[in-house]
Amino acid sequence: MEVRRDVFQAIADPTRRQIIAMVARQPLHVNAIAESFNVSRQAVSLHVKILTECGLVVIKKQGRERYCEARLEQLEEVTTWVDHCRQFWATQFKALDNYLQQVQTDKKTKR
Amino acid sequence: MEVRRDVFQAIADPTRRQIIAMVARQPLHVNAIAESFNVSRQAVSLHVKILTECGLVVIKKQGRERYCEARLEQLEEVTTWVDHCRQFWATQFKALDNYLQQVQTDKKTKR
DNA sequence: TATATTTGCAAGCAAATGCTTGCGTATTTA
DNA sequence: TAAATACGCAAGCATTTGCTTGCAAATATA
Structure with missing residues (x-):
């Protein structure tokens, strides 16, 4: 059973x-990607491997070259989490608003 | 000058x-957070420190307790990046669409 | 078929990460 | 004032991460 990599990681x-942003524009093979970075080809290759392991990139073999294509559906997990947190956050402030409004109402009633 | 922590990291x-999601619902002090986890208080304290360093959480001192409040504006950086990538990605497919449509048109013209 | 190119895999290594334990400090409570 | 509580800091340690170099496999080219 394959260990699913964490998208957040x-x-x-x-x-x-950067690699994701690059291949999102257009599919590139590993060497082409490596040319844009100061690290070795193997380092880039390893990054690509990690990206494929979490499904953000898929490899298409074309002869001896391997083209990396972006699969950004996986980023859904990230945006979903962010939205989730933001929703709670908004609710929190709404609760504060309600509270303040209540205080205001009480004041009026008292007066 | 303070070294700004990376939100992505x-x-x-x-x-x-999890901590972010918790304090997004309501501010909590460090011990209250730690109770929800199996790790030590210090481990949680360290996580909180990291979160404050990148601005995702702010600490409000109240007596001897320190309340952690979420500051989710910082997550903007994440969603911005994701949107950025997605935009390129969409453009890529649009380009492919245009190409295919062109091929189709050419066929018709030829015929 | 011999050589060049693209790539993955494995070993080795320095730095970063995440955790624990022990101790000191500030604040509250008895 | 003395004890308890909430917390940060620092040291130590195992694991992970990111990188490099060397080598082998697959494919293309001469």
């Missing part, structure tokens, strides 16, 4: 984020 | 994501 690395 | 850890 995958995008934590700035180099990997 | 901050949310890479599942424990920290």
Whole structure:
């Protein structure tokens, strides 16, 4: 059974984020990606491997080259989590609003 | 000058994501957070510190307790990046669409 | 078929990460 | 004032991460 990589962890690395942004524009093979970075080809290759392991990138073999294509559906997990948190957050402030309004009403009633 | 922590790195850890989700619902002090986890108070304290360093959480002192409040504006950086990538991605497919449509048109013209 | 190119895999290593334990400090409570 | 509570800091340690170098496999080219 394959251990599913964590998408959040995958995008934590700035180099990997750059790679994702690059292949989102257009599919690229590993060497083409590596040319844009100062690290070795193997380092890039490893980053790509991590990205494929969490489904953010898929490899299409074409002869001896391997093209990396972005699969950004996986980023859904990230936006979903962010939205989730934001929703709670908004609710929290709404509750505060309600409370303040209540205080205001009480004041009026008292007066 | 303070070294700004990376938001992406901050949310890479599942424990920290949980902490963010918790304090997004309501402010909590460190011990209250720690009770929900199996790790030590100090471990949680360290996670909170990391979260404050990247601005996702602010500490409000109240007596001897320190309340952690969420500051989710910082998550903007994450959603912005995701949207950015998605936009390129969509453009890529649009380009493919245009190409296919062109091929189709050419066929018709030829015929 | 011999050589060049693209790539993955494995070993090794320094730095970062996440955790624990022990101790000190500030604040509250008895 | 003395004890309890909430918390940060620092040291120590195992694991993970990110990188490099060396080598082997697959495919293309001469």
